[in-house]
Amino acid sequence: MALDFSKGIIEVRWHGRGGQGVVTSNQMMGKAALSEGNYIQAFPEFGPERTGAPVKAFLRISKSPIQLYAQIYQPNIVICIDPTLIDVMDVSEGLKKDGTLVLNTQMTPEETRKKLGLKTGKVVTVDAKAIAMQILGRPFYNMPTLAAAVKTTGAVKFETVINEVVSRYPGKVGELNKTAMERAASEAKVG
Amino acid sequence: MSKKFNEIPMGGNILEPGSAMQYKTGGWRAERPKHTPDDCLWLKNGTCLLCWIFCPDNAVKIAEKDGKRTYAFDYDYCKGCGICANECPNSCIEMESE
Amino acid sequence: MNVPIPASKWRVSDEMTAATKSSKTTESSSNIEGLTGDAAIARALKQCDIDVLSAYPITPQTIIVEDYQRFFADGEVKTKVIPVESEHSAMSACIGASAAGARVATTSASAGLALMWEVLYCASGLRLPIVLAVANRALSAPINIHNDWSDSYGARDSGFIQMYCQSCQEAYDTTIMSFKIAENHSVLLPAMVCIDGFILSHNVEHVELLPDEVVRDFIGIRDPAQVLDPDKPITIGPICFTDYYFEVKEQQDRAMKEVFRVYKEVESEFEKISGRSYGIYETYRTKDADIVLLTHSSPAGTAKAVVDALRDRGERVGLLRLKLFRPFPAAEIGKELASAKAVAVFEKCLSFGAAANPLALEVRTALYEQPKRPLVTDFVIGLGGRDVPPTVIVEGYNKTKQYLEKGKAPFYETLGVRK
Numbered sequence: 001m002a003l004d005f006s007k008g009i010i011e012v013r014w015h016g017r018g019g020q021g022v023v024t025s026n027q028m029m030g031k032a033a034l035s036e037g038n039y040i041q042a043f044p045e046f047g048p049e050r051t052g053a054p055v056k057a058f059l060r061i062s063k064s065p066i067q068l069y070a071q072i073y074q075p076n077i078v079i080c081i082d083p084t085l086i087d088v089m090d091v092s093e094g095l096k097k098d099g100t101l102v103l104n105t106q107m108t109p110e111e112t113r114k115k116l117g118l119k120t121g122k123v124v125t126v127d128a129k130a131i132a133m134q135i136l137g138r139p140f141y142n143m144p145t146l147a148a149a150v151k152t153t154g155a156v157k158f159e160t161v162i163n164e165v166v167s168r169y170p171g172k173v174g175e176l177n178k179t180a181m182e183r184a185a186s187e188a189k190v191g
Numbered sequence: 192m193s194k195k196f197n198e199i200p201m202g203g204n205i206l207e208p209g210s211a212m213q214y215k216t217g218g219w220r221a222e223r224p225k226h227t228p229d230d231c232l233w234l235k236n237g238t239c240l241l242c243w244i245f246c247p248d249n250a251v252k253i254a255e256k257d258g259k260r261t262y263a264f265d266y267d268y269c270k271g272c273g274i275c276a277n278e279c280p281n282s283c284i285e286m287e288s289e
Numbered sequence: 290m291n292v293p294i295p296a297s298k299w300r301v302s303d304e305m306t307a308a309t310k311s312s313k314t315t316e317s318s319s320n321i322e323g324l325t326g327d328a329a330i331a332r333a334l335k336q337c338d339i340d341v342l343s344a345y346p347i348t349p350q351t352i353i354v355e356d357y358q359r360f361f362a363d364g365e366v367k368t369k370v371i372p373v374e375s376e377h378s379a380m381s382a383c384i385g386a387s388a389a390g391a392r393v394a395t396t397s398a399s400a401g402l403a404l405m406w407e408v409l410y411c412a413s414g415l416r417l418p419i420v421l422a423v424a425n426r427a428l429s430a431p432i433n434i435h436n437d438w439s440d441s442y443g444a445r446d447s448g449f450i451q452m453y454c455q456s457c458q459e460a461y462d463t464t465i466m467s468f469k470i471a472e473n474h475s476v477l478l479p480a481m482v483c484i485d486g487f488i489l490s491h492n493v494e495h496v497e498l499l500p501d502e503v504v505r506d507f508i509g510i511r512d513p514a515q516v517l518d519p520d521k522p523i524t525i526g527p528i529c530f531t532d533y534y535f536e537v538k539e540q541q542d543r544a545m546k547e548v549f550r551v552y553k554e555v556e557s558e559f560e561k562i563s564g565r566s567y568g569i570y571e572t573y574r575t576k577d578a579d580i581v582l583l584t585h586s587s588p589a590g591t592a593k594a595v596v597d598a599l600r601d602r603g604e605r606v607g608l609l610r611l612k613l614f615r616p617f618p619a620a621e622i623g624k625e626l627a628s629a630k631a632v633a634v635f636e637k638c639l640s641f642g643a644a645a646n647p648l649a650l651e652v653r654t655a656l657y658e659q660p661k662r663p664l665v666t667d668f669v670i671g672l673g674g675r676d677v678p679p680t681v682i683v684e685g686y687n688k689t690k691q692y693l694e695k696g697k698a699p700f701y702e703t704l705g706v707r708k
Contacts, residue, residue, distance in 0.1 A: 001603075003598040003599070003679070003683065004598055004601075005591075005595065005596075005597075005679040007409060014326070026529065026600045027323070027493050030493050031323040031493070034321070034322075036497055037497045038495075040323065040492035040493065040494060040495055040496070041492055041493070041494055042323070042492065042494075043487070043488070043491055043492035043493070044491060063458075065493075065593050066493075066590075066591040067455075067593050068590060068593075068679065069455075069485070069488055069489075069492075069587035069588070069590045069677075070592040070676055070677055070678040070679060071676045073678060119550040122402050194536070195536065196536035196537070196540050196543075197540070198473065199533060199536055199540075200515070201416050201477065201514060201515060201540060202414060202415050202416045202515070202524070202526070202537060202541075203526075203527060203529040203534075203536075203537040204515050204523055204524060204525050204527070205523060205524035205527050205534055206515065207523075208524075210524075218435040223316035258687075269321045279427070
């Protein structure tokens, strides 16, 4: 019988490239969970960030204090904000059978499943790149991908995350991100 | 010297200023300075005082009262180092065996 | 022995320096924030109304210095912030300021702590209650910025109190308590507050902050015992040779022993204002445990999750999480562990050429006087930030079980390394 070390904890693993905002969006999701009365741990795969290098970040959410201090090997949710990473590494590694994989990609969930050979769980795809380029005018994929993840997993409330983003980036930047996130949430495909 | 750990100030600090006065270094002396007043610039015209400046133990005692200048060594503290004799430009100080 | 001097005579800043500005945080009513371990320590330092912060930034402690510099630049603190050119100078400036009666803090890690080395001993020898926050990081070479305990374990004989924290909340709480412990006149020793670099220093957690005025009332104003004052000159740090040095060290040793009592007093007061306490060590499900895991900092948290999972499977296992490593609570831990069959020590440090490693050496010594000595295993884990997943702790537990059956264990071994 396998030992369960993370009872009652939602574990999220982020994949992206240095400079794409993996750490920031992870913290954003964490702080949203915190403001909903949860205990959290939000930490990057530690190290000096190098632009372009594959990076990871981790998030734990729980109703009670979290004791476990280690990286996440069997996540409930995997969020990958860079469309090219799936060719380089197995982003779904260790994903729980009933877990959710959220990808920024132009592929459909079915195409993604086929490509990754993934049969279980839930696959969510969103073309965050197109949304970011159209609304933000720059390749900031992280917030739209976060929106798709939040909307489809319910790990935290969508409104809480929006509030977190708007208060962190007051003014136009926050508003544009909000628009991009709302669109990503409505366009996310689940399969 | 024989005080126990709880009888000395914390960290070995010295809480009384000028407590070095309690230690009479005169006991270290093997040679004592001897002053010959004839060519001493201090006694002559009130200048120089190199011996007074350089003495590490403040053992050169000088004074001036009613235009009359005096010169002496404090043998309680003079440890006989000979710096005064070395510094004197007119060779007024000589070191003699105790 | 100690000459009390009224605060008005030595105080550096003319009034309390705690922020009067309205808080810039977005949470209006809640005092719960998501903070990294570093940020939590910076916030605690801000509330502790320190007079001088003299520090040199080094990964992974950087956020503490950055945050505090920002508080200073924004006028939220009146602290004299000294941006020094090295850690050696950082601690030296702290010593001067602390000797002048100021409440002083600094922070470092790894190579920075190593560069402070000779001055650490001056801080403790001069009995100056400086608080040093350490984000534990490995030592070079090879160069590495990640976590292990080689840096502060190396400084374990420097005369600093050493407290190791498991969570960001504990880092915040311990920083506040550390001033009150260090500045107590029975102690008067510098204190290290240690968190695991990156694992805690860069990990956003749920941290409940106390109101400024509550912290202010709790720690009060430093009341220095002997202080540099031009109007009342004393000599601090004179030469002590064969005649007095030993007596001064005897004083220091006895002061260190006072920490057990003072820590408990301070913590019970702290519990009244916060509802939180940690103890000089914490026991977790040890009551009927055959094997007790023993570690501290972040691996202790992971070990709790391991204990829970193993208990579900019917294993009789518990955890003793150490908080205070200096002074080491040998007598109490000895008694606590006496009924166990084995103790499995997990530590993030290798003491090259030693019989075992720093934590296990202490534990074995603590148990030596017990009538029925438990078997002690020593596992070196997580060097240079190598992740310590629960499975590594389980591996150590399983090995300890095997050794217990054989009745013999190696002095120590490494776990989680490719060999």
